[in-house]
Amino acid sequence: MIIDQPLSCTYQAILTDVPLQIWDAKNTYFLSGMSAHLNRIWLNTPAITTLNLAQCSAHYLSPSFFLRIWGMFGLLFWILGLILVLWVYRKQKILTLTGIGIYLAVMIGEVYR
Amino acid sequence: MVKRWFANSRLLLLLVVLVAAILRSVNLMVTPPALYLDEVSIAYNAWSIVETGADEHGQPWPRLFKAYGEYKQPVYIYATAFWILLGIDPTLAVRVTSLVAGVITVALIYGVSSTLASRIKGLHPTQFGLWSAFALAIMPWHIHFSRAGFEATLALMLLVASVWIILSSRHWAIVSVGISLSVLSMATYNANRVIVPLLMLLLFWWLKPKVSIATLLGVLAMPVMVALLMWPALFSSASIARFDQTSAISTTPLISWVETLTRGVVAHLDTTFLFFRGDQDGRHSVRHLGMLLPSDVLILVVALLWLRNRPRVFVAGAGLLTLSILPAALTTPVPHGLRSFSSVIIWAMVLAIGYYQIFGTLGTRMSWKWIKATMITALVAFYLSYYLAEYHYRYRRITALDWSNGIRETVEAVAGRYQQYDLVYITPPISPLELALYLPIPPNDFQQLAKDQDSFTYGPIRFVEIAWMATPPPGSKALVAAPASQVAEFAPLEFINLVNGDQFMALWERGGLP
Numbered sequence: 288m289i290i291d292q293p294l295s296c297t298y299q300a301i302l303t304d305v306p307l308q309i310w311d312a313k314n315t316y317f318l319s320g321m322s323a324h325l326n327r328i329w330l331n332t333p334a335i336t337t338l339n340l341a342q343c344s345a346h347y348l349s350p351s352f353f354l355r356i357w358g359m360f361g362l363l364f365w366i367l368g369l370i371l372v373l374w375v376y377r378k379q380k381i382l383t384l385t386g387i388g389i390y391l392a393v394m395i396g397e398v399y400r
Numbered sequence: 401m402v403k404r405w406f407a408n409s410r411l412l413l414l415l416v417v418l419v420a421a422i423l424r425s426v427n428l429m430v431t432p433p434a435l436y437l438d439e440v441s442i443a444y445n446a447w448s449i450v451e452t453g454a455d456e457h458g459q460p461w462p463r464l465f466k467a468y469g470e471y472k473q474p475v476y477i478y479a480t481a482f483w484i485l486l487g488i489d490p491t492l493a494v495r496v497t498s499l500v501a502g503v504i505t506v507a508l509i510y511g512v513s514s515t516l517a518s519r520i521k522g523l524h525p526t527q528f529g530l531w532s533a534f535a536l537a538i539m540p541w542h543i544h545f546s547r548a549g550f551e552a553t554l555a556l557m558l559l560v561a562s563v564w565i566i567l568s569s570r571h572w573a574i575v576s577v578g579i580s581l582s583v584l585s586m587a588t589y590n591a592n593r594v595i596v597p598l599l600m601l602l603l604f605w606w607l608k609p610k611v612s613i614a615t616l617l618g619v620l621a622m623p624v625m626v627a628l629l630m631w632p633a634l635f636s637s638a639s640i641a642r643f644d645q646t647s648a649i650s651t652t653p654l655i656s657w658v659e660t661l662t663r664g665v666v667a668h669l670d671t672t673f674l675f676f677r678g679d680q681d682g683r684h685s686v687r688h689l690g691m692l693l694p695s696d697v698l699i700l701v702v703a704l705l706w707l708r709n710r711p712r713v714f715v716a717g718a719g720l721l722t723l724s725i726l727p728a729a730l731t732t733p734v735p736h737g738l739r740s741f742s743s744v745i746i747w748a749m750v751l752a753i754g755y756y757q758i759f760g761t762l763g764t765r766m767s768w769k770w771i772k773a774t775m776i777t778a779l780v781a782f783y784l785s786y787y788l789a790e791y792h793y794r795y796r797r798i799t800a801l802d803w804s805n806g807i808r809e810t811v812e813a814v815a816g817r818y819q820q821y822d823l824v825y826i827t828p829p830i831s832p833l834e835l836a837l838y839l840p841i842p843p844n845d846f847q848q849l850a851k852d853q854d855s856f857t858y859g860p861i862r863f864v865e866i867a868w869m870a871t872p873p874p875g876s877k878a879l880v881a882a883p884a885s886q887v888a889e890f891a892p893l894e895f896i897n898l899v900n901g902d903q904f905m906a907l908w909e910r911g912g913l914p
């Protein structure tokens with residue numbers, strides 16, 4: 288389950304997990320007395336898939352991910368990344384975009400591996 | 401155009417506070433589904449204070465409550481006693497304290513934010529104040545803790561009130577009241593004992609007040625008196641016992657402190673914790689959504705883009721966020737939604753910058769800004785309604801045991817029958833204090849009783865470890881309240897179910913063997 292192991296945030300894992308999440312939530316909503324029509328507003332495949340994909344993508348940008356994988360150097364790398372995006376971008380667009388591009392490629396590769 | 405809407409700021413603030421009150425009070429006693437152990441302790445001790453002027457152990461007007469032996473800070477209990485004095489049932493009063501504190505905090509953050517904004521270029525004080533109040537009013541993290549008896553909510557209210565008074569007042573006598581409130585917040589929740597001294601130093605360093613020694617002594621007189629009054633709660637060894645139990649650094653060598661603290665702080669900045677899954681303790685979040693709304697990611701990005709042009713504000717905000725997380729980072733487990741609760745104020749202010757940038761600059765003509773604002777509004781509405789559906793429909797079912805659901809129902813079932821029996825045996829997870837609150841046992845009587853389960857006796861009521869240890873004397877008839885799993889096969893009189901329908905406890909009649 289991606290809840291407990293964010294590192295298994297692969298596209299395949301997300302797709303497998305979505306029906307289970309929806310079934311589990313719908314079941315509990317129904318038992319609590321919510322109508323099936325109402326819970327479809329939140330519990331539908333596009334909404335839950337988007338939420339899971341957003342969770343996984345954000346996880347790979349999270350400082351805790353950098354710290355867990357690369358230790359204190361990872362955190363330093365994350366802070367440098369933040370500085371690059373927020374302050375260096377306006378002056379060094381190519382450098383910043385290259386840096387972001389490399390990181391996004393690694394991250395997307397991780398999600399879709 | 402939006403500026404025109406903000407012309408009547410008082411009416412808008414009233415509206416935001418009303419929204420906050422509704423979100424925090426609807427079905428207050430239904431979700432969370434029961435009072436957990438600390439709420440029971442606070443409710444009973446507050447009732448005991450009102451009835452007898454002493455706590456459950458008979459200690460008159462305590463300034464540190466022994467409670468279960470973990471020692472509770474006094475302010476929340478006395479605040480709960482106030483509501484009981486007004487005639488509110490103790491089980492409701494314990495939650496009303498938190499609810500009222502939560503709603504007042506929403507109003508107070510308006511004052512703090514608008515005062516701060518008047519010192520920051522590029523922010524409209526009234527708009528920033530209102531957006532901060534709005535962000536806090538709809539923040540799942542703040543809604544969640546304001547709906548149950550958590551001391552952190554009252555401590556935060558006192559701290560925010562203190563900061564607002566210090567920032568906005570020009571009279572030293574009133575500043576003195578502000579500092580005294582911050583001392584009171586330290587005697588409300590343990591985490592504030594770390595935050596308050598550092599925050600006060602930072603505030604006075606920032607404000608750089610020009611004051612003579614005599615005035616300074618005058619200003620500090622009232623806070624010192626409050627600190628002396630609260631001495632046992634602030635400085636006694638019993639009051640720091642809880643920190644020893646949960647500390648992340650007491651067993652680590654000095655050299656590892658920095659790494660432990662860094663890991664603790666960073667854990668609270670984890671995006672999964674903040675936006676998607678929250679604190680996995682069943683009492684601390686709905687678990688299927690984060691402490692903030694998922695849509696807040698986008699609003700925070702907008703805020704960050706504005707903050708990059710104000711590096712000093714950025715550094716100040718990051719510093720205050722770290723300070724508010726520090727008590728949680730010093731302890732285990734991390735991330736901890738309750739111990740880092742003070743950070744909701746910083747998150748609300750950063751979100752307010754985002755809201756201000758998105759909505760505050762809208763013109764009269766339809767433009768890309770309007771499309772962006774509409775999309776953000778739709779996303780916030782979607783995820784707020786999803787959070788509320790999760791909270792009111794799923795949360796109470798999946799965390800019934802975390803909230804000690806079923807205990808009150810079992811004790812009330814026992815209360816309806818126990819006079820027909822020679823003996824009544826109660827087994828864990830029911831504790832003597834829960835029995836005393838729900839049966840109820842008057843505080844005057846309970847103070848005289850032994851508090852440990854082995855020697856507790858009240859009329860025909862005894863405690864046993866497990867159901868089959870209940871052995872009434874020959875010829876007598878006993879009622880046993882035990883977990884359903886222990887007595888299900890003996891055809892019990894009644895089953896007590898959790899809100900999710902699971903069998904929890906059962907009442908079983910047992911005759912004494914000849």
